[in-house]
Amino acid sequence: MLNAIDKELLKGVADLEDIPKGAYNIRKNGELMGREVSANINIETNEAGNGIIITIKPGTQNESVHIPVILSQAGLHDVVYNTFIIGEDSNVTIVAGCGIHCGSSQSEGHSGIHEFRIGKNAQISYVEKHLAIGEGEGKRTLNPTTKIFMEENAHAEMELTQIGGVDEAKRMNEAELGPGCSLLVSEKVLTDGTQNAESKNELILKGEDSRANLVSRSVIRGDSNQDFFVQLTALAKCFGHIECDAIIMDNGTNQTMPALKAEHPGAELTHEASIGKIADDQLIKLMSLGVSYDDAVNKIIQGFLQ
Amino acid sequence: MLELKNITFTAPGTDVEPPRTIIDRLSHTFETGKLYAVTGPNGSGKTTVAKIIMGINAQASGSVLFEDRDISDWSISERAKAGIAYAFQHSARFKGITFRDLLAISLGTDDEDKLVEIIARVGICSMDFLDKPVDAKLSGGEIKKIELATVIATNPKLAIYDEPDTGIDLWTIDPMVELLKKEKEQYGTTTIVVSHNRTFLEAADQLILLRRGKIAYSGDLEGALPMLRDLSICTFTDTCEGVADVECYR
Ligand SMILES: Nc1ncnc2c1ncn2[C@@H]1O[C@H](COP(=O)(O)OP(=O)(O)OP(=O)(O)O)[C@@H](O)[C@H]1O
Ligand SMILES: [Mg+2]
Numbered sequence: 001m002l003n004a005i006d007k008e009l010l011k012g013v014a015d016l017e018d019i020p021k022g023a024y025n026i027r028k029n030g031e032l033m034g035r036e037v038s039a040n041i042n043i044e045t046n047e048a049g050n051g052i053i054i055t056i057k058p059g060t061q062n063e064s065v066h067i068p069v070i071l072s073q074a075g076l077h078d079v080v081y082n083t084f085i086i087g088e089d090s091n092v093t094i095v096a097g098c099g100i101h102c103g104s105s106q107s108e109g110h111s112g113i114h115e116f117r118i119g120k121n122a123q124i125s126y127v128e129k130h131l132a133i134g135e136g137e138g139k140r141t142l143n144p145t146t147k148i149f150m151e152e153n154a155h156a157e158m159e160l161t162q163i164g165g166v167d168e169a170k171r172m173n174e175a176e177l178g179p180g181c182s183l184l185v186s187e188k189v190l191t192d193g194t195q196n197a198e199s200k201n202e203l204i205l206k207g208e209d210s211r212a213n214l215v216s217r218s219v220i221r222g223d224s225n226q227d228f229f230v231q232l233t234a235l236a237k238c239f240g241h242i243e244c245d246a247i248i249m250d251n252g253t254n255q256t257m258p259a260l261k262a263e264h265p266g267a268e269l270t271h272e273a274s275i276g277k278i279a280d281d282q283l284i285k286l287m288s289l290g291v292s293y294d295d296a297v298n299k300i301i302q303g304f305l306q
Numbered sequence: 307m308l309e310l311k312n313i314t315f316t317a318p319g320t321d322v323e324p325p326r327t328i329i330d331r332l333s334h335t336f337e338t339g340k341l342y343a344v345t346g347p348n349g350s351g352k353t354t355v356a357k358i359i360m361g362i363n364a365q366a367s368g369s370v371l372f373e374d375r376d377i378s379d380w381s382i383s384e385r386a387k388a389g390i391a392y393a394f395q396h397s398a399r400f401k402g403i404t405f406r407d408l409l410a411i412s413l414g415t416d417d418e419d420k421l422v423e424i425i426a427r428v429g430i431c432s433m434d435f436l437d438k439p440v441d442a443k444l445s446g447g448e449i450k451k452i453e454l455a456t457v458i459a460t461n462p463k464l465a466i467y468d469e470p471d472t473g474i475d476l477w478t479i480d481p482m483v484e485l486l487k488k489e490k491e492q493y494g495t496t497t498i499v500v501s502h503n504r505t506f507l508e509a510a511d512q513l514i515l516l517r518r519g520k521i522a523y524s525g526d527l528e529g530a531l532p533m534l535r536d537l538s539i540c541t542f543t544d545t546c547e548g549v550a551d552v553e554c555y556r
Contacts, residue, residue, distance in 0.1 A: 217401070245401060281398035284362055288394075289412045289460055290386035299411065303402035 005072055005134075009099030012131040012163065014068040024066040025052055027080065029073040041065050041092075051081035051113075054094075058087030058119065069098040074106035074138065081113045086154075088119035097129040098144075100165070102136035109141030109168075116147065118154040126158045132165030141168045148175040148183070152207065155182050161305075162189045162197060169197040179207030179236075186215040188305045191224035191252070201230040205238040205267070216244040219301055220252030227255040237266025246275040247304060249297075307496050308336040308359065308464055313368035315354055315519070328354050330519040331368070336464075339494040341486065343507045345534075346516030352500045353395050355516070356466045359498075360392040361385045372464070389463030393470055395500070397453045399442045405452050406436045412459035428455045429485060430478055446473030454482070458489060465489070466498045471506065483509045 002010070002018065006028065010016040019026075019034060023041035026033040037043050040060040046053050054065060071078060084094065098110045118124060132140035148156060162169055175183055183203065191197050203212045218226045232240045246254045260269040278300050286296035315329035329351050336342060344352050357363040359370060361382040369378040377385060409424060410416035425431055431451045438444065440452060454470050467486070471479055483505050489495045499506050507513055513530050515523040523530050 279398065281394075281396075282400055284382060285394065285398040285408075286411060287382040288360055288362070288386050288392050289408070289456060290383060290414075291411055292383050293381075299407070300400065300403070303400060303404075303407060306402055 005101045006070055008133065009070040009072070009101055009131070010068055012133070013070075013097030013099040013129040014066050014095050016066065016068070020064075020066040022064055022066075023054075025054075027067075027069045027078075029071060029076055030078045033070075038063065040090075043067075046081065046083065048081070050079065051083070053083045053085065055085045056087050056090050056092050056122075058089055060087060060090040060092060062091055064093040064095065066095045068096065069110055069112065070101070071098065071108050071110055072101040072103065072134075074102075074104040074108065074136070077107075077109040077111075077141070079111045079113075082115070084114065084116045084118075084124075086116065086118045086122045086124055088151075089121045090119070091123045093125045093127070095127045097127070097131070098142055099130075100132040100134070100140045100142070102132060102134040102138045102140050105137040107139040107141065109139075109143070111143040111145070113145045114147070116149065116156070118148065118150045118156060120152045120154065122151075123155040124157070126156065128158070128160050130162040130166055130169070132167070134165075139167045140165060142166050143170045143172075145172040146174070148173075150175070150177050150181040150183065150210075152178045153180040154178065157184045158186070160185070160187045162191075164190050164192065166191075166197070167193075167195050169195075169199075171197070171199040173199070173201045173203075175203045175212070177203070177205050177207055177210035177212060177238075180209050181207060182211040182213075184213045184215075186217075188217045189226060190219045190221070190301075190305060191226055192221040193224060194222070195224040197225075198227045199229065201228075203230070203232050203240065205232070205234045205240055206236060208236045208238070208266075210236065210238045212238075212240045214242045214244075216242075216256075217304055218244075218246040218254060219249065219305060220246060220254050221249045223251050225253045227257075229257045229259075231259040231261060232269055232271075233261040234264055234267030234269055236264050238264070238268070240267070240269045242271035242273070244271075244273045245304075247278055247301065248275060249277070307338040307373055309371040310334050310355070310359070311369045311371065313355070313358060313370070314366045315351070315358060315363060316366045328519050329358070329365070332519065332521060333368075334514065334521060334524065336496055336498065338496055339490060340511040341490050341497045341499070341509060342512050342514060343510035344498060344500045344514045344516060345502060345507060346522070350516040351519040352516050353468055354519075356392055356468050356498070356500060359385075359464075359466060360390060362392075386460065389461075391457040391460045391462035391465050393453045393457040393465070393467040395468035395472070397440075397449045399444070399449075400440050403440050404436070405431075405438050405440055405455075408440060408452070408456045409436075409459050412456045424455065424459045428458050430481055431455050447475055447478070450474055451478075458485075461493070462495060464496045464498070466500070468500045469502070470499065471501060471503045479503070479505055 023038045040057040042055045242258045258271040313332045317326045319325040
């Protein structure tokens with residue numbers, strides 16, 4: 001059922017060698033390619049027929065669901081609306097991601113709108129990788145939107161990675177945290193050539209003792225550009241931290257704008273941001289251990305984005 | 307095994323300052339398998355010399371000979387491959403690189419057995435250091451231990467440690483001195499330790515005292531004692547001159 005290109009894409013975005021175990025939904029070129037549900041995880045097509053609803057039963061423990069999207073059809077722009085309903089007290093890993101293979105001069109793209117409703121005391125780990133490969137000249141576009149609503153004491157870790165090959169990316173992350181919730185977002189983006197990536201983030205700390213931590217790491221090669229915006233708003237006694245580092249190589253350009261907004265006296269918000277070349281002392285240390293300049297650069301970038 | 311010939315290093319001038327000679331026609335010969343301690347006042351040029359040997363600083367004139375080859379224009383990587391290693395006084399901090407990663411680079415393999423072996427050989431780093439990120443969160447002592455381990459892991463012929471004892475706890479200083487002695491004895495490592503710590507000075511086969519970019523003394527510790535006690539070594543007198551309220555209390 002899976003051809004060589006499909007396999008390469010699935011490996012790249014979901015670390016899958018073949019059809020996954022447990023619940024999954026694989027979408028290829030805008031159509032359902034395969035689906036499996038489990039006793040605790042249900043997947044169904046939504047009413048409008050333009051996405052899926054994934055429902056995790058309350059109390060589900062240590063299960064995972066894979067929902068990769070692969071695209072290899074010239075000229076296709078796929079838009080999906082996926083909803084995740086995460087039951088109370090559950091603990092799940094969700095692996096999403098989109099792989100594009102572009103073999104022609106026609107453009108291809110995917111826009112995934114993911115909405116998460118995370119119940120009380122639930123914990124999720126969400127891993128999303130974006131990758132584009134192929135010899136074609138066509139423009140590859142990926143515009144993901146993630147909306148997260150967290151009820152009391154929910155915990156979410158979101159790992160968002162754009163590995164390479166994506167020409168144009170516009171990401172939007174929104175989150176609302178209830179009391180006692182914690183959210184960790186880590187975003188890693190590598191651009192090269194004339195690629196452009198934009199990431200807009202709006203995190204609202206609504207509940208008392210909620211915590212948000214956003215870590216963004218960008219590597220900007222060639223003549224590419226990345227813009228990163230984040231606004232952290234505190235409406236209660238809470239803790240929030242933003243850390244964004246951009247490494248510029250070649251002639252890359254970057255804009256990083258972290259913004260903090262406190263509407264409650266108990267808010268504790270901090271940010272660190274840096275833009276610059278690879279630090280000399282890091283390069284020199286690695287070279288003094290016997291690696292060449294180029295290998296030192298690669299190792300530092302690999303570590304930074306891993 | 308290492309010969310410094312007439313080395314001069316000049317710091318580039320700025321708009322307000324003229325260029326400054328940091329190392330002044332320095333020459334010295336280091337013999338295989340000996341432990342050298344280099345000491346001297348802050349700013350006397352110890353780190354500068356160490357970095358010239360590693361190829362991090364380029365001397366204005368003079369040459370560096372390693373195992374009878376002139377390595378003056380070799381890159382840092384080439385010198386490392388030839389067997390020179392340097393433990394930095396101020397270690398680099400990374401993002402996303404762990405102690406394991408650095409050790410694997412030093413060793414040239416990420417084989418778990420080899421990593422464990424090297425940690426056992428170094429002795430002063432515990433196993434649970436392995437997956438620690440080498441970032442700004444490490445304590446001063448922890449980063450020093452890691453720095454030292456990465457140098458030993460390269461199996462150097464010439465190891466230079468720049469103030470390896472800064473921030474190291476009382477319980478680790480002696481084991482660290484023993485470690486460097488053992489490395490010297492078992493592997494014949496020529497060792498240069500820059501330090502202000504008497505324990506290192508006592509452990510050395512030869513002591514080198516640097517002052518204002520020149521070797522003021524080289525020989526055994528006993529011979530250096532009068533100079534180490536001598537207040538004129540204190541460079542504060544230079545900085546304090548002309549400042550009415552300042553006295554030298556050394
Ligand atoms: N690249 C450089 N540019 C300008 N000045 C420099 C440079 N490198 C070293 N210096 C100066 O040279 C002098 C010697 O520095 P060095 O770091 O070698 O001293 P040190 O003996 O190692 O001191 P410490 O005991 O404090 O570590 C200092 O005054 C320092 O500011
Ligand atoms: Mg120094």
